[in-house]
Amino acid sequence: MKVKDILKILFVSLALIYCVQVKAQNAGIIPSYNYSQITEHPRLLLVKGEENALKASIQRNPEFKIVDTYIRQVADQLLSEKPLVFKKDGKRLLAVSRKALTRLYYLSYSYRISKDIKYLNRAETELNAICDFESWNPSHFLDVGEMCMAVSLAYDWLYSDLKESTKKNVRKAILEKAFAPSYVKEDAWFLERNNNWNSVCNAGLVYGALAILEDEKEQSVAIIERALKSNVLPLQAYAPDGNYPEGPGYWNYGTSFQVMLFAALESAFGSDKGLSKAPGFMASAHYMAFSSGPSGNYFNYYDCGREITSCSSMFWFANKLNDPSLIFPEIALINNGVYTRADQSDIERILPNVLIFGRDLTLSKVKLPSKQIFTGHGITPVAIVRTNWESGAGKFLGIKGGSAADGHAHMDQGTFVYDVGRLRWAMDFGMQSYITMESKGVDLWNMAQNSQRWDIFRYNNLNHNTLSINNQRHNVSGRAEIIEAFENKNELGAKLDLKSVLNFNDELKTATRKASIIDDSYLKIEDFVETNAKPVDLRWNMVTPALAQIVDKNTIKLSQQGKTMFLKFNADVPFKLVIRPSENPSQYKCEFGDYKYGDYNQQNKGTVMLGFDSKIPANKAARFTVTLVEGKPDMLLKKNTIILDAPDPNTASYGSNVFYDVSPIGVSSTGELYPIETPDWNIYGHVDVKNLFDKVFKFRIDAKRITAAGIVNTGIDRSLNGQLGVRGGESTGIDKNEGYLLSLDLRDLATSVTIELTKIGFTYLDASESCTLVNRQNPGKMMVFTGNDSKKIEEVKITSVHKRQFVDVSSLGISFKGGSDNPEFLSFFNTGDKGNFRVSGFEFIVK
Structure with a gap:
């Protein structure tokens, strides 16, 4: 046959089986709807004639x-x-x-x-x-x-x-x-x-x-x-308070489709038959509003990515709950371009929902949220604090409980994240792409106590911001609950019971963790651990993207982007501060046994782990207190000097078919500069020109190659430390006849503002190599820089621990007024006979 x-x-x-099952499904049921009264086409989400209201909304709302x-x-x-x-x-x-x-x-x-x-x-x-x-x-x-x-x-x-x-x-x-x-x-x-x-x-x-x-x-x-x-x-999972068990990333996925289901039933029949009234479902909008901090990152526990994405469902909730403040963060994301870009999760595929669900709203009338803490119990308890809802402002704390046995869970019970302004200081590695592990045969979805899942670096408790005892895994049968929440003028946070998560053999009488923001000033973590008949080895761990340095036996200093944070450790038993590597998991021994982490583990560039080790004696109650207090900024740049520095490690866009990159750069209401998207450049500097406050300008690079047919597109390359090269030549650096065109879009700025390009950082450019730079808006102004032209090289101290060598290009007279768009204002190409070089950054002066 x-x-x-x-x-x-x-x-x-x-087909026969299907028909039999359909008849059985329908036999004897009382229809939930009068199906003969279904709305005519189009009936899904936006019924016939509602286009007019949508068009009016678009005219009313610039976003x-x-x-x-x-x-x-x-x-x-x-x-x-x-x-x-x-x-x-x-x-x-x-x-x-x-x-x-x-x-x-x-x-x-x-x-x-x-x-x-x-x-x-x-x-x-x-x-x-x-x-x-x-x-x-x-x-x-x-x-x-x-x-x-x-x-x-x-x-x-x-x-x-x-x-x-x-x-x-x-x-x-x-x-x-x-x-x-x-x-x-x-x-x-x-x-x-x-x-x-x-x-x-x-x-x-x-x-x-x-x-x-x-x-x-x-x-x-x-x-x-x-x-x-x-x-x-699935609606039962939102009970009782609305926090989603699988984290904000999966809330956005699952809840978006729930909302689309409810909205379609309403548009077709006028009712969702009460499904949306399930306990906690409508309240989950408040959970989602709290789920990201001023850093622009989610509280990314479990299998959740760190970077915030668009959330069109919030417009449905805002309308249904008559609470437009829920979309206050979303409006900023639209204006910052987050809604109008392709995302790894493909969440933009349902982008039209924003316009459909928000057509009755007037965004100019939306006010800031007023609550400062969300506390949710249920399957995965969380407490999230946000002290200020202005963009990029305030402090943010998230702490969670739950169980490693739940869907998409990690062994992260008791973990926390912490933002101050736009910087995250205590972070979570978050998810690793499933296919990177499944393709290597990893037993990813077995949640049993001794399964391979818990050998994954990002999944086990040793590499989260939590406690571990005796170098053993968290107990998948345990569950951490919130036992108290704190919401008053002086303290915002929560306390968790971690005993059942840490215990296997009745090692502990008590284990609690309390995390709270004190007086809107600093973060305080208090751990109380009481042992039973045997001593216990305790590991306290925290992951950070900052540079970490042990200052003394009680202090660790963190530094990132010109800001500092001091961790002060105190306890009534001896402890030893440690800094643990986290960038290359396959090189490290897993403390669960005498073996290294598998090579399927994703690298974690630009991160480090810190904390302490302590041995708690038998029958001893030990108390540990850690505070995270901001230090003085260590930025050394003069006011109104802006450095776009190669991101180390590389977070930038690159690829053989990535010919250009646009980097939107925001200026806060206090003059702080920040990247609006995942940084293609680390941005340093502070401005006091008030006409720049709350504005955005865009810096663009185009990778090019000179051929017999003219200047053509080619791919952007980035080294591991983020420095610019070009794809497709003899090397991945900038080879002969390769280079870049620069553009600067200042249309959002006042005409009274002037921005001048003053320096470019060239690296790996020796005496036999040369780069020709041309002011393309005034071609008569050009310069040729060679590696032995040391008089044009200046060392710029950016922070106390970071400096760059730049080439002074101010003689090219590249200066632009606000209100202007300046495409391809500068070209620089390798015009030497041999060798290649890279570019490490740019300096601009604001006037």
């Missing part, structure tokens, strides 16, 4: 105009791209499903707003290509959920103008590639789980059911009724 015949028999068998423009620009770019193809990455098709949702949502949105047929035609091409896939990969059902949502949105929004053949193709694909496999128990295990899979997969299936209900009523009703029962499970 031929393979195609076997597959045909299997499909027919699956929404930014989002609308971005969506249409992406849609225009999609017009020339080929349709997606079926291509799995390991066991996942998820990347393709997410691209499908981005494409179909953006194209459908653009068509509904503009009625330009080019978007309709491109969406229809994509629809047919996706529906012709061999499957939507039901063995990893998230892929099905997102794909089904993608095609359903486009089908519904474009319904009146789609070809009948396309609509038939979509209905067939939804039935065969989404509905049918959702009745296969091995694939549809999500129906009985309380995590984000349930939210995402049920949402996608319900979108399919709502889209094709009038044509496939029996199957669609079965999907909806089943989802209404199944979807209760």
